[in-house]
Every structure is written in structure tokens, then in C-alpha cells.
Amino acid sequence: MNEQINNQLKHRNIKPTAMRQLVLQVLTEQKSAISLPELENKFEKADKTTLYRTLKTFEENKLIHSIDDGTGSVKYALCREACECHPEDLHVHFLCAVCGQTYCLNDIPVPTINLPAKFQLESVNMVVKGVCSNCDK
Amino acid sequence: MNEQINNQLKHRNIKPTAMRQLVLQVLTEQKSAISLPELENKFEKADKTTLYRTLKTFEENKLIHSIDDGTGSVKYALCREACECHPEDLHVHFLCAVCGQTYCLNDIPVPTINLPAKFQLESVNMVVKGVCSNCDK
DNA sequence: TAAACTCTGCAACCCGGTTGCATCAACTTT
DNA sequence: AAAGTTGATGCAACCGGGTTGCAGAGTTTA
Ligand SMILES: [Mn+2]
Ligand SMILES: [Mn+2]
Ligand SMILES: [Zn+2]
Ligand SMILES: [Zn+2]
Numbered sequence: 001m002n003e004q005i006n007n008q009l010k011h012r013n014i015k016p017t018a019m020r021q022l023v024l025q026v027l028t029e030q031k032s033a034i035s036l037p038e039l040e041n042k043f044e045k046a047d048k049t050t051l052y053r054t055l056k057t058f059e060e061n062k063l064i065h066s067i068d069d070g071t072g073s074v075k076y077a078l079c080r081e082a083c084e085c086h087p088e089d090l091h092v093h094f095l096c097a098v099c100g101q102t103y104c105l106n107d108i109p110v111p112t113i114n115l116p117a118k119f120q121l122e123s124v125n126m127v128v129k130g131v132c133s134n135c136d137k
Numbered sequence: 138m139n140e141q142i143n144n145q146l147k148h149r150n151i152k153p154t155a156m157r158q159l160v161l162q163v164l165t166e167q168k169s170a171i172s173l174p175e176l177e178n179k180f181e182k183a184d185k186t187t188l189y190r191t192l193k194t195f196e197e198n199k200l201i202h203s204i205d206d207g208t209g210s211v212k213y214a215l216c217r218e219a220c221e222c223h224p225e226d227l228h229v230h231f232l233c234a235v236c237g238q239t240y241c242l243n244d245i246p247v248p249t250i251n252l253p254a255k256f257q258l259e260s261v262n263m264v265v266k267g268v269c270s271n272c273d274k
Numbered sequence: 275t276a277a278a279c280t281c282t283g284c285a286a287c288c289c290g291g292t293t294g295c296a297t298c299a300a301c302t303t304t
Numbered sequence: 305a306a307a308g309t310t311g312a313t314g315c316a317a318c319c320g321g322g323t324t325g326c327a328g329a330g331t332t333t334a
Contacts, residue, residue: 015331017281037321047283052322054281068207070262072291073321092250097259111248113229118270122234125207126263133255152300154312174290184314189291191312209322210290280331288323294316302309 011081012061019046023054024063032101033067033075033093069095069102069127077104090124096132103132148218149198156183160191161200169238170204170212170230206232206239206264214241227261233269240269 005024009016026042027034034042039051055076058064062085067075083089092108095101110124142161146153163179164171171179176188192213195201199222204212220226229245232238247261 015280017330019282035321048321049284049323050282068205070205094252094256105253108250108252111250113245113248113265115231115245115265115267116242116270118273119231119265120268120273121265122267124263124265126261128250128252128256128258128261130252130259131257133253136255136257152311154299156313172290185290186292186315187313276334278331278333280329282327282329284325284327286323286325288321290319290321292317292319294318296313296315298311298313300309300311302307304305304307 008063012058012063014057014061014063019050020054020057023051023058027058027064027076027078030077032103033069033077035073035075037073039076067093067102067104067127068125069093070129071095071100071102075102077102080106085123087121087123090126093127094132095127095129096135097129098131098135101132101134102127145200149195149200151194151198151200156187157191157194160188160195164195164201164213164215167214169240170206170214172210172212174210176213204230204239204241204264205262206230207266208232208237208239212239214239217243222260224258224260227263230264231269232264232266233272234266235268235272238269238271239264 002025005021006016008024009020014020023039026039036048036052036055040046040048055064059066059076062079062083064076065079065085067077069075079085090110092105092110094103094105110126115121139162142158143153145161146157151157160176163176173185173189173192177183177185192201196203196213199216199220201213202216202222204214206212216222227247229242229247231240231242247263252258
């Protein structure tokens with residue numbers, strides 16, 4: 001049993017069930033964000049609902065964050081260790097129009113916006129669409 | 138028959154059918170973006186498919202643009218007259234977490250992003266979520 | 275051990291979006 | 305004017321991601 005995985009769960013106050021360990025393992029191996037249907041396909045035999053609720057739990061506890069890239073299915077990616085999903089933690093995401101992969105651009109924070117008067121900001125979703133470096137060659 | 142409406146359609150090379158005139162009329166009256174299900178409710182008796190295809194036609198011809206604000210239904214709003222939906226025409230959108238309305242912040246262009254090497258930009262979707270000035274009072 | 279709570283799996287459902295197809299209206303050609 | 309062509313409309317059915325209700329299995333607590 002991977003101790004690292006359990007520590008991550010513990011760090012976010014998530015009980016380390018077998019299912020959750022497996023899901024976190026898959027998420028850790030991803031280079032790009034993954035959707036619920038894609039996650040389903042990673043397992044021989046796993047129930048959609050359980051995976052769904054596992055992702056919800058992970059998200060609520062800020063182990064992962066969700067990304068709506070406009071493709072019709074929400075994708076998920078690991079948060080950084082210190083992430084609290086506050087506005088200052090937010091980064092830009094990139095959707096490749098060729099391969100369909102969605103990447104966290106962790107090094108690119110979401111730019112600050114000057115909203116009109118009396119508009120309060122809670123969060124920002126910024127998705128850049130284009131061609132990724134893999135597909136550009 | 139509103140001449141203004143017909144001119145707008147003509148300007149975008151869209152044949153001015155009765156249905157299209159009505160839909161454009163509704164879109165013109167909106168202060169915030171509207172979804173297909175919402176548009177359906179604006180009519181006593183109208184077919185979802187026709188409205189769907191009308192919106193698609195409008196979007197293809199850049200009379201309107203679509204906004205995925207993450208609420209699960211895509212919303213639509215009129216483009217400005219000179220808009221060609223190029224990256225330089227893009228603006229920020231605002232989703233109010235209280236009333237659910239989505240507004241075009243036409244005066245706030247989407248900030249420029251410095252992408253990693255070999256990433257090509259095509260378009261950007263930037264949605265700010267928070268509380269709008271109506272709900273803030 | 276018994277009770278309380280949590281997690282899991284199955285089925286069914288919801289809803290926005292989309293497609294296929296037949297019909298209808300407008301416009302062209304003869 | 306009649307026939308042919310094109311595009312718009314309306315209806316039904318479907319698709320897929322997401323979500324809920326509920327029962328049973330597993331785990332924790334007293
Ligand atoms: Mn991310
Ligand atoms: Mn807009
Ligand atoms: Zn790519
Ligand atoms: Zn509001």
C-alpha cells in the first residue's frame with residue numbers, strides 16, 4: 001500500500017478506503033485533467049456513482065479541483081499541497097483543440113480583473129483553447 | 138415588422154424568417170445572456186430544435202456568441218456590430234452566484250496570457266463568478 | 275455485541291443537447 | 305403556371321454526463 005497516497009488523503013481529512021486510494025493513484029498518474037467518464041474507463045469494473053462521489057469528496061476537501069473546459073464533461077486535477085482553492089490559488093487551464101487534453105498551467109495565475117462597481121468576486125474560471133505543445137510539432 | 142431586426146440579420150447574412158426575427162427580438166431585449174431552455178420558455182409554443190438551430194445559425198454567423206459559465210447550460214448573448222469573435226474581440230463574463238444571471242462585461246477585454254513555449258492560442262473563456270450589483274444591495 | 279454511521283453498488287431518473295426524418299415554404303428553372 | 309430545388313421547421317427519439325434514492329456491506333463507537 002502506497003504510504004504517500006494515504007498521507008495525502010489524511011492531509012485532507014479523507015478516510016483512506018480502497019476505492020479512494022485507487023482513484024487518487026489514477027489521478028496522481030495523470031499528466032492532464034480527467035473526467036468522470038474517462039475515470040470510469042480506467043477501471044475494469046467500477047461503479048460510476050462511487051467514482052462520482054469519490055470525486056465530490058475529493059473536491060470538497062480540496063484534494064482536487066474541477067475544470068469546466070466547455071467540452072461537456074467536467075474534468076478534475078490534483079490540487080497542490082498548499083492549495084485552498086482561494087482566488088489567489090487559481091491558475092489558468094489549457095484545452096487542446098486537437099488532442100482534447102486539458103492541462104493545469106500551474107505557473108500562470110489567473111489575472112486580476114477590475115470588476116464594475118458593486119460586483120463581488122468569488123472565483124474565476126479561465127480556460128485557454130488552442131494547440132498544445134504535443135500536437136504543435 | 139421591425140426594420141432594425143431585419144438589418145441586423147442581413148448584416149450577418151442570415152435569411153430573415155419569422156422565427157429568426159422573433160428570436161433576435163428576444164435576444165435584443167435581454168439584459169443578460171440566455172440559455173436554450175430559457176429561450177424556450179419565452180415562447181408559448183415553439184419547438185426546441187428550431188430554436189436550437191436558430192441559435193446555431195446565429196452563432197456561426199457571429200450575430201451571437203456562446204458563454205459556458207459552468208452552470209450546465211450554455212448561454213448566448215448578442216455580439217457587438219463589429220465583432221468577429223476573434224481573440225481581440227473577447228471579453229470577460231460574469232456569473233452571479235445569487236441570481237444566476239450571466240452578464241457580458243463588454244468593457245473588460247480578456248487579459249493577455251503568456252503561454253508556455255509551443256502552445257498556440259485560439260480563444261479564451263474567462264468567467265468570473267461572484268455577486269452582481271443587483272444582488273449586492 | 276449492538277447500535278450508529280459511512281461507504282458502496284445498482285437502478286432509475288433528469289436534463290441539456292443533438293440527430294434523423296418527414297413536411298412545408300420560398301425561391302428557381304423550364 | 306408547373307415542376308424542381310433548396311433551405312427552414314416540427315416532431316420524435318436518442319445520447320451522455322450528471323445526480324438521486326435506496327438497500328446492503330463495511331466500519332466505528334459505546
Ligand atoms: Mn488546474
Ligand atoms: Mn459576452
Ligand atoms: Zn494537444
Ligand atoms: Zn445577481
